Amino acid sequence: MPRGDGSPATRHGAAPRPPVAAGDGDQPGDPAKGVAAILTALDAENTPLRLPLGSDGVDAVVGHLDTHRAEIAAWEKVARDTEFDG
Known part of the structure; x- marks a missing residue:
């Protein structure tokens, strides 16, 4: 069940699916910081096509x-x- 903690995700009516909710609090990153990063990226002049979140996400993509x-x-x-000669 969503905590209704006033975070941007819950304020917009997002509710985690049961398997996701079961892991709440066990994730390596701060969900509120993740939401803030996404909103910052969306408001940026050059919104990134991809935005890996957290050190684990960045490490996976860089690898x-x-x-x-x-x-x-x-x-x-x-x-x-394979270029044409000439």
């Missing part, structure tokens, strides 16, 4: 990007050699 960056670097010459 994923590093993996792709390494693969592209390993195959960069082959990929670039």
